[in-house]
Amino acid sequence: MRLATRFFASHSGVVALSLCIVFFLAYGGVRRIYQQQARLHQVQQLSDFTLAAKESMIQHEDVAVLNFMRSALKNPDLACAAYYNPATGVRLVLPENLQKGFFPAAEGGPESPVLRLLPDGERLVQWTSAVGSPDGMPGRVWLAYSQSALERELGEQTKVWAQLGLEAGAAALVIGLLLSLGLGRQLAAPLRKIRDGTHLVRSGKLDSLVEVRRKDEIGDLARDFNAMVTQLKELDEMKRDFISGVTHDLGTPLHAIRSAINFLQAGDAGPLTEKQSEYLLMVSNSTANLTSFINNLLTTARIEAAKVDPYPEPVDVHAHVKELVDLYRPQAAEKGLKLTLTRKSNYLSLVADVTMFRQIVLNLLSNALKFTPRGEVEILLSEEDGNFVLEVRDTGIGIDPSHQRLVFDKFYRVHQSSGSPARQGSGLGLTIVKGLAEAHGGRITVESALGAGSTFKVVLPKQPARF
Ligand SMILES: Nc1ncnc2c1ncn2[C@@H]1O[C@H](COP(=O)(O)OP(=O)(O)O)[C@@H](O)[C@H]1O
Numbered sequence: 001m002r003l004a005t006r007f008f009a010s011h012s013g014v015v016a017l018s019l020c021i022v023f024f025l026a027y028g029g030v031r032r033i034y035q036q037q038a039r040l041h042q043v044q045q046l047s048d049f050t051l052a053a054k055e056s057m058i059q060h061e062d063v064a065v066l067n068f069m070r071s072a073l074k075n076p077d078l079a080c081a082a083y084y085n086p087a088t089g090v091r092l093v094l095p096e097n098l099q100k101g102f103f104p105a106a107e108g109g110p111e112s113p114v115l116r117l118l119p120d121g122e123r124l125v126q127w128t129s130a131v132g133s134p135d136g137m138p139g140r141v142w143l144a145y146s147q148s149a150l151e152r153e154l155g156e157q158t159k160v161w162a163q164l165g166l167e168a169g170a171a172a173l174v175i176g177l178l179l180s181l182g183l184g185r186q187l188a189a190p191l192r193k194i195r196d197g198t199h200l201v202r203s204g205k206l207d208s209l210v211e212v213r214r215k216d217e218i219g220d221l222a223r224d225f226n227a228m229v230t231q232l233k234e235l236d237e238m239k240r241d242f243i244s245g246v247t248h249d250l251g252t253p254l255h256a257i258r259s260a261i262n263f264l265q266a267g268d269a270g271p272l273t274e275k276q277s278e279y280l281l282m283v284s285n286s287t288a289n290l291t292s293f294i295n296n297l298l299t300t301a302r303i304e305a306a307k308v309d310p311y312p313e314p315v316d317v318h319a320h321v322k323e324l325v326d327l328y329r330p331q332a333a334e335k336g337l338k339l340t341l342t343r344k345s346n347y348l349s350l351v352a353d354v355t356m357f358r359q360i361v362l363n364l365l366s367n368a369l370k371f372t373p374r375g376e377v378e379i380l381l382s383e384e385d386g387n388f389v390l391e392v393r394d395t396g397i398g399i400d401p402s403h404q405r406l407v408f409d410k411f412y413r414v415h416q417s418s419g420s421p422a423r424q425g426s427g428l429g430l431t432i433v434k435g436l437a438e439a440h441g442g443r444i445t446v447e448s449a450l451g452a453g454s455t456f457k458v459v460l461p462k463q464p465a466r467f
């Protein structure tokens with residue numbers, strides 16, 4: 001999951017959760033307030049009822065209490081009101097249809113209402129209170145509220161708050177999500193810049209400084225990154241200067257050694273014994289290796305300094321490649337490898353620097369032979385989308401995907417156990433192939449799997465645009 005997405009997801013989760021908690025707390029609070037109000041109202045009504053009953057008992061007539069009951073019952077929450085006067089034996093229950101079913105018990109007081117269940121299943125909250133009388137026979141009044149009606153009213157009253165809460169919550173959620181989206185992007189953007197910078201540095205572009213002007217830890221990271229890149233660039237320049245200096249300095253004495261060897265081998269300094277010839281051959285081979293290494297270093301230095309200057313001319317690709325393949329046939333035969341050259345079209349045209357083209361083929365071919373213990377090496381020449389294509393396929397050791405991009409780096413060799421073929425190279429071959437292909441406006445790609453062989457594919461424009 002990307003950083004911005006992860007931040008957005010967790011942030012919106014927190015926002016939604018806090019909103020839910022706040023909503024339920026607020027809703028619960030509002031409900032409690034309304035419940036308390038209703039309770040206060042019921043207590044007040046009971047005390048008014050008690051007063052009316054007392055009045056009736058003093059006056060020995062029930063009109064006052066009956067009137068009170070009738071008007072009280074206009075409140076839809078009140079399911080029943082009852083009155084009992086022991087002095088006269090008057091027992092009043094309203095509404096009248098409840099007279100049979102409702103036989104009020106004397107439980108509960110003004111402080112603690114009790115729950116009653118009527119035969120028809122209706123639940124009532126019953127309040128009762130004794131009514132003091134001057135003749136010492138206390139009466140009693142009852143008020144019973146319908147619980148479902150009370151609930152309904154409570155629901156009505158809190159509905160508007162719930163609605164309001166939901167609307168405010170939705171608005172807060174949207175704002176929260178937008179904020180977290182913005183914040184996530186703001187956090188991820190500079191990191192993305194640093195990542196892109198890292199990729200550029202990774203591909204060798206050492207002047208890729210990132211522009212992040214922030215005063216927080218991300219800003220610190222960007223500044224450290226820039227300082228690191230600057231240092232790397234300085235080091236790289238130092239290394240390049242050093243290598244090119246040393247290489248040039250080695251060239252002259254090597255040339256002298258080479259001439260001396262030629263001189264000796266030609267017998268110009270007198271006849272050589274068999275042993276002397278043998279040693280001289282070893283010196284000659286080692287000198288050739290050293291010369292080729294130095295030439296590779298020089299080519300790499302030129303590629304890095306963008307000083308490769310191809311001399312374009314029409315290339316008889318098949319003839320050149322065949323010549324190189326023939327050169328390597330004995331080596332292939334010695335390892336028991338099948339070496340084939342196939343051209344997919346009879347006429348292949350290419351305008352390129354012949355020496356560089358040969359160097360590309362030579363490096364790929366020598367790698368294929370070097371890293372293939374058994375099986376075959378195949379070279380394919382073809383055209384694709386108006387470009388010239390050279391493919392070198394082998395059934396060799398292959399390259400792990402994690403190394404495939406790196407093999408084109410200077411001095412990079414896939415680490416293998418000692419004595420294995422990779423130990424014998426300098427790690428410059430593919431760097432040179434890539435540099436030369438790119439100098440022609442072309443490219444190189446590799447497809448490979450460990451143990452299943454590799455295919456290196458070079459695509460060159462048949463006629464480079466800038467020539
Ligand atoms: N055909 C191939 N099969 C397997 N590995 C290869 C092949 N070609 C190149 N490699 C890997 O890429 C590395 C770099 O190749 P290269 O630049 O030619 O250097 P060198 O040949 O001097 O080792 C090699 O050391 C090897 O690990």
Ligand SMILES: [Mg+2]
Binds near residue numbers: 366427428
């Ligand atoms: Mg090589």
